Amino acid sequence: MAKVYLAVGTVTGTATAVAQALAARLEECGHSAIVDTTPGVEALNDSAADAVLICTSTTGRGNLPANIAPFYMQLEQQCPLQNGRPFGVISLGDSSYDSTFCAAGGLLQERFLELQGTEPVPRVTIDATETVTPDDDALFWLNEWIEKAL
Numbered sequence: 001m002a003k004v005y006l007a008v009g010t011v012t013g014t015a016t017a018v019a020q021a022l023a024a025r026l027e028e029c030g031h032s033a034i035v036d037t038t039p040g041v042e043a044l045n046d047s048a049a050d051a052v053l054i055c056t057s058t059t060g061r062g063n064l065p066a067n068i069a070p071f072y073m074q075l076e077q078q079c080p081l082q083n084g085r086p087f088g089v090i091s092l093g094d095s096s097y098d099s100t101f102c103a104a105g106g107l108l109q110e111r112f113l114e115l116q117g118t119e120p121v122p123r124v125t126i127d128a129t130e131t132v133t134p135d136d137d138a139l140f141w142l143n144e145w146i147e148k149a150l
């Protein structure tokens, strides 16, 4: 059984609902999940998680939602090395924003790679113009991530 720290970035709650679906699936598979809607490096460290998931939307023009922006800055300032710990990123966005499509998820992906996390399954992008069931799309991706990361 693995413990997963699940950091959520959201403005209007879609990513929270997706994260809750991911946590429920992890628990069905015998793992435990900590869903954190005010994520931070201290909470991540305290969790002693075996793996990390980031489920975030993008706001503004490619910006991080306000609730996850401090986490991003802490990762930059404190540089908590991941020593190969597996992570995965679920990016919610809207392709009509073109060049900033799912950019926030991309920022966190880059940060975790710089911190020497391993990404066994590439970041998934979930496009609000293409799906009305983002949780189903995320769960499909999660199956492979569970197999490879945990």
Ligand SMILES: Cc1cc2nc3c(=O)[nH]c(=O)nc-3n(C[C@H](O)[C@H](O)[C@H](O)COP(=O)(O)O)c2cc1C
Pocket (backbone or CB within 6 Å): 009, 010, 011, 012, 013, 014, 015, 016, 056, 057, 058, 059, 060, 061, 062, 063, 065, 092, 093, 094, 095, 097, 100, 101, 102, 103, 128
């Ligand atoms: C004001 C605003 C700005 C947005 N900017 C972007 C953007 O730059 N890139 C993108 O991919 N999606 C953008 N989106 C789309 C959201 O990321 C998308 O609708 C997402 O599903 C919202 O999830 P949430 O409810 O968890 O915040 C924007 C949405 C709003 C309302």
